[in-house]
Amino acid sequence: MKTAAAPDALQAVLAQLDSVILGKPQQVRLSLACLLAGGHLLIEDSPGVGKTTLAHALAATLGLDWKRLQFTSDLLPADVTGVSIFDTRSHDFRFHAGPVFTQLLLADEINRAPPKTQSALLEAMEERQVTSDGQTRPLPAPFFVIATQNPADRMGAYGLPESQLDRFLVGIELGYPDAAAERALLAGGSRRNQALNLQPLAGDAQIQRWQDAAAGIFVSDAILDYIQALLEASRNEAAITLSGLSPRAGVNLVALSRAWALLNGREMVLPEDVQSVFVPLAGHRLTGSVSEGKRVARNLLDLVAVDRDS
Amino acid sequence: MKNSGGLITRAGLYWLTALMLLTQLPHVFNLPWWISLSSVALVLAKLALHRHGSDRRWFRPAVVVALALLGAFLLHWQYGYLLGRDPCVALLSLLMALKFSETRQRRDVTLLICLAGFLLFTRFFYSQSPLTAALTLPALLAMGGCLYVLRDQTDYPGLRAVLLLVGKLLIQGIPLAAILFVLFPRLTGPLWSLPADAGTALSGLSDSLAPGMVSQLSRSGEVAFRVEFDDAPPAQADLYWRGPVFEVFDGHRWSGAQQNLLTEPQTVPAQGELSHYTVTLEAHRQRWLFALDQAVTLPQQLHGAVSQAPLARLSQSRQLLATRTVDSAIRYRLSSAVSDRFGDLQPALQRNLQLNDNNPATLALGRRLRAEHADDSELVGAALRYFREQPFFYTLRPDLLGDAPVDEFLFRTRRGFCEHYASAFSYLMRAAGIPARVVTGYQGGEMNGDYLIVRQSNAHAWSEVWLNNHWQRIDPTAAVAPSRIESGPAAALAHDEPVPSVLRPLNGWMHSLQLGADALNYRWRRYVVDFGAERQRSLFEFAGFPSPQPWQVLSVILLLAGLWALVILKLPALRLPRTHDAATLWARYRTRLKSAGLALGKQHGPNGVCEMATEIWPRHRQHFAAISQAYIQARYSADSRDPALRREAERRLREALRALPSAYQLRRSHPAHATTGHVLWRFQHWLTH
Numbered sequence: 001m002k003t004a005a006a007p008d009a010l011q012a013v014l015a016q017l018d019s020v021i022l023g024k025p026q027q028v029r030l031s032l033a034c035l036l037a038g039g040h041l042l043i044e045d046s047p048g049v050g051k052t053t054l055a056h057a058l059a060a061t062l063g064l065d066w067k068r069l070q071f072t073s074d075l076l077p078a079d080v081t082g083v084s085i086f087d088t089r090s091h092d093f094r095f096h097a098g099p100v101f102t103q104l105l106l107a108d109e110i111n112r113a114p115p116k117t118q119s120a121l122l123e124a125m126e127e128r129q130v131t132s133d134g135q136t137r138p139l140p141a142p143f144f145v146i147a148t149q150n151p152a153d154r155m156g157a158y159g160l161p162e163s164q165l166d167r168f169l170v171g172i173e174l175g176y177p178d179a180a181a182e183r184a185l186l187a188g189g190s191r192r193n194q195a196l197n198l199q200p201l202a203g204d205a206q207i208q209r210w211q212d213a214a215a216g217i218f219v220s221d222a223i224l225d226y227i228q229a230l231l232e233a234s235r236n237e238a239a240i241t242l243s244g245l246s247p248r249a250g251v252n253l254v255a256l257s258r259a260w261a262l263l264n265g266r267e268m269v270l271p272e273d274v275q276s277v278f279v280p281l282a283g284h285r286l287t288g289s290v291s292e293g294k295r296v297a298r299n300l301l302d303l304v305a306v307d308r309d310s
Numbered sequence: 311m312k313n314s315g316g317l318i319t320r321a322g323l324y325w326l327t328a329l330m331l332l333t334q335l336p337h338v339f340n341l342p343w344w345i346s347l348s349s350v351a352l353v354l355a356k357l358a359l360h361r362h363g364s365d366r367r368w369f370r371p372a373v374v375v376a377l378a379l380l381g382a383f384l385l386h387w388q389y390g391y392l393l394g395r396d397p398c399v400a401l402l403s404l405l406m407a408l409k410f411s412e413t414r415q416r417r418d419v420t421l422l423i424c425l426a427g428f429l430l431f432t433r434f435f436y437s438q439s440p441l442t443a444a445l446t447l448p449a450l451l452a453m454g455g456c457l458y459v460l461r462d463q464t465d466y467p468g469l470r471a472v473l474l475l476v477g478k479l480l481i482q483g484i485p486l487a488a489i490l491f492v493l494f495p496r497l498t499g500p501l502w503s504l505p506a507d508a509g510t511a512l513s514g515l516s517d518s519l520a521p522g523m524v525s526q527l528s529r530s531g532e533v534a535f536r537v538e539f540d541d542a543p544p545a546q547a548d549l550y551w552r553g554p555v556f557e558v559f560d561g562h563r564w565s566g567a568q569q570n571l572l573t574e575p576q577t578v579p580a581q582g583e584l585s586h587y588t589v590t591l592e593a594h595r596q597r598w599l600f601a602l603d604q605a606v607t608l609p610q611q612l613h614g615a616v617s618q619a620p621l622a623r624l625s626q627s628r629q630l631l632a633t634r635t636v637d638s639a640i641r642y643r644l645s646s647a648v649s650d651r652f653g654d655l656q657p658a659l660q661r662n663l664q665l666n667d668n669n670p671a672t673l674a675l676g677r678r679l680r681a682e683h684a685d686d687s688e689l690v691g692a693a694l695r696y697f698r699e700q701p702f703f704y705t706l707r708p709d710l711l712g713d714a715p716v717d718e719f720l721f722r723t724r725r726g727f728c729e730h731y732a733s734a735f736s737y738l739m740r741a742a743g744i745p746a747r748v749v750t751g752y753q754g755g756e757m758n759g760d761y762l763i764v765r766q767s768n769a770h771a772w773s774e775v776w777l778n779n780h781w782q783r784i785d786p787t788a789a790v791a792p793s794r795i796e797s798g799p800a801a802a803l804a805h806d807e808p809v810p811s812v813l814r815p816l817n818g819w820m821h822s823l824q825l826g827a828d829a830l831n832y833r834w835r836r837y838v839v840d841f842g843a844e845r846q847r848s849l850f851e852f853a854g855f856p857s858p859q860p861w862q863v864l865s866v867i868l869l870l871a872g873l874w875a876l877v878i879l880k881l882p883a884l885r886l887p888r889t890h891d892a893a894t895l896w897a898r899y900r901t902r903l904k905s906a907g908l909a910l911g912k913q914h915g916p917n918g919v920c921e922m923a924t925e926i927w928p929r930h931r932q933h934f935a936a937i938s939q940a941y942i943q944a945r946y947s948a949d950s951r952d953p954a955l956r957r958e959a960e961r962r963l964r965e966a967l968r969a970l971p972s973a974y975q976l977r978r979s980h981p982a983h984a985t986t987g988h989v990l991w992r993f994q995h996w997l998t999h
Binding site: 218220221222223267268269270271272275301302303304305306307 | 893896897900911912913914915916917918942945946947948950951
């Protein structure tokens with residue numbers, strides 16, 4: 001994949017992320033694209049492969065303020081969104097914002113929390129606001145959630161239902177680093193410390209500009225045809241999918257493809273952009289498991305013709 | 311050719327070789343065998359040496375010049391002269407092969423193609439039949455192929471593609487050629503005429519008659535002339551086509567006398583029914599024309615000239631003599647009164663009584679007949695009775711006759727063909743004091759649809775005697791073998807005599823095939839070869855423009871040519887809707903790559919295709935990149951919404967596609983390509999396209 005063509009500022013961001021997250025350029029780019037498309041990221045992987053480091057690095061590099069929330073079985077919705085407490089001095093309720101009031105939220109092991117708590121977070125992700133005691137409070141912009149779940153750890157966990165998985169724009173696995181990257185990892189110091197000490201390369205305004213630029217990337221009729229064909233195939237090929245992709249998934253695919261094209265420094269979306277983002281976008285929505293869904297999504301790509309005439 | 315520099319590629323050389331061989335092919339029939347053989351040998355030697363790169367060493371200028379001089383010398387030795395049609399065509403053929411042998415540069419090719427075109431054209435000096443025209447077609451295809459391949463040597467699309475293209479161009483050119491053929495002003499006479507080659511023999515009647523000459527001619531199935539009658543043709547027994555008339559007899563051989571030409575054709579009113587007809591006479595290198603007895607008008611030429619002067623004049627012995635020898639086929643019209651007798655105001659009776667004394671027995675018989683019959687008519691009847699009653703045989707294989715041929719024939723052998731009977735009868739009449747002469751020509755013919763074919767096998771000889779103040783035709787052959795006149799020579803031969811194949815009546819499909827081929831040939835000649843000023847004028851008259859001005863003809867030609875260009879060349883205005891959009895072009899490109907051996911899936915997008923192709927053919931990296939880029943521009947960029955910008959991108963895509971080598975060439979340079987699998991691949995390629 002050609003990455004050299006990204007705009008200079010984005011290129012610098014990617015370079016800095018790559019220097020901390022070793023050997024995972026594809027995942028780094030997908031995370032960034034997810035952010036630029038205004039979506040949220042789901043990382044499915046075992047502990048210790050660098051999920052937190054990725055969140056740190058992203059937050060630090062983009063100059064976002066961020067919070068981390070470890071989901072546990074006794075976590076309540078109010079622990080996420082915040083709670084109103086009666087202030088004895090002012091004689092009214094004062095809202096104590098929960099950890100969700102941040103620009104980047106790392107929701108660790110989201111499947112450990114009970115469904116009520118999960119849905120409080122997912123609602124906040126979708127609406128970008130929190131309603132408490134009849135009062136609606138907007139979340140800061142940009143608002144970006146990185147949720148992680150451990151696929152190997154099913155006991156006492158509440159797996160996210162498909163309807164909620166659909167709200168994550170991108171689902172990725174980090175996986176173990178390759179030999180060279182792992183060697184460098186061993187030789188270097190703590191990645192998390194490094195990540196925390198990174199120089200911010202962008203700010204809110206810059207991110208907003210990038211998001212606007214991504215939304216302005218040209219999508220031709222041919223690409224829309226192709227995306228439609230992919231959606232249709234996901235619904236018709238019942239033999240390989242559990243459930244078809246939703247129209248929301250289609251809209252997300254267009255947005256993510258645009259962000260991907262922006263990352264690749266292009267002014268228009270190419271079939272290759274759609275193909276690059278299709279697997280991480282569709283994987284977790286098609287089967288409920290990222291690793292299983294990736295395989296299904298790849299099969300779908302092979303089934304659908306890029307051009308109508310071939 | 312835009313760029314005339316540089317060497318010829320291998321493909322170009324193969325095409326030129328094909329052109330050289332195919333151009334020589336039609337000439338195999340009219341050139342000495344050693345010319346064709348050495349020309350072909352030179353061409354093949356050049357090809358073989360070129361493969362080893364040693365052709366330059368062998369075909370040095372000195373060698374080529376020496377070979378050319380040797381060829382000219384041999385030709386002079388073969389023909390005895392050099393400035394004539396045959397040796398010149400032979401020399402051209404040889405020189406073209408020599409030029410090819412030393413050709414290395416592309417600039418030589420133009421000359422070579424011109425030479426080939428001229429050599430091809432010379433074939434029509436010999437024959438203008440449909441078969442000859444058909445034989446030039448392969449060479450025309452090869453010529454087009456050469457022009458195409460040498461125009462741009464970098465991109466050779468393969469044999470099949472070139473043939474298809476050239477074939478298409480030739481077919482597209484037909485309407486334009488037809489327009490020019492019909493409308494372009496015809497010259498009323500030839501600009502130059504071909505020098506007649508003295509060495510070439512043509513069959514036909516000759517200017518003297520000796521026993522055996524007509525029977526020899528009868529074995530030939532060649533066509534002497536063809537006739538179209540305006541009305542119903544006369545009866546078979548009346549079809550006496552008058553040719554040379556012989557009045558002088560030296561005892562062995564009949565010959566013509568010095569003739570005064572008559573100024574008026576009809577000196578005596580003719581008797582008999584009038585018949586109007588058109589004769590197409592094949593070349594026979596003699597001056598006489600043939601007419602049904604008796605011609606009452608002079609022949610008017612139809613082909614070529616629009617002149618009002620008659621083509622020929624009548625001689626005193628009623629022979630049609632043209633002003634020139636008939637060296638190429640001519641067409642003429644005339645009218646005849648169908649009759650076996652005609653008057654003569656100035657009969658040269660003395661000449662027709664001339665005798666010599668080396669046939670004494672015949673002289674004696676003549677005198678005896680004269681003594682017995684005072685009346686000329688009775689005498690003639692008695693002589694014919696003599697032929698009928700004595701055991702005379704009509705045969706194609708008469709016995710050889712010695713010093714007194716008439717005596718020997720009349721009293722000893724009694725086996726002969728028509729010339730024996732005519733000659734003996736005329737001599738007998740002269741011996742009896744009745745002026746008589748021998749007329750040669752053709753008798754009968756075969757109707758083929760609406761026209762009559764008269765062949766050399768219809769050659770005949772008969773007598774004319776001066777009876778009751780007019781010339782009366784007497785055919786002694788009819789007395790001996792009446793079926794000769796009724797049904798043709800084959801029927802008249804004795805049953806035990808083997809009939810030559812040309813005389814044998816053909817039955818069934820063979821015969822109808824022969825007649826069908828003759829009809830095709832005849833119509834080709836009539837409507838294509840003979841399309842001259844006269845026919846063109848009648849065409850203009852038919853269209854309502856009896857004598858159009860040159861500028862009128864020119865504007866009609868330009869108008870039709872413009873229409874042709876609009877339809878065939880698809881001028882830009884007409885071309886737009888037919889151009890293919892980017893998606894179609896891209897689909898074709900994918901097919902091309904796939905047939906070249908690239909394992910493309912339908913999921914591969916423009917950049918993926920470019921990367922995969924570049925991996926296999928790194929040499930064409932830039933082509934692949936340009937194609938994908940133009941395609942992206944036309945189909946995925948914002949330009950795809952703007953018709954003008956999209957067309958511009960599509961144009962660039964087409965250009966980029968043209969620059970890429972063909973599937974065949976890509977396949978050849980595919981790393982996995984092995985020669986063993988090549989044939990199989992060609993087959994598969996052919997199937998999938």
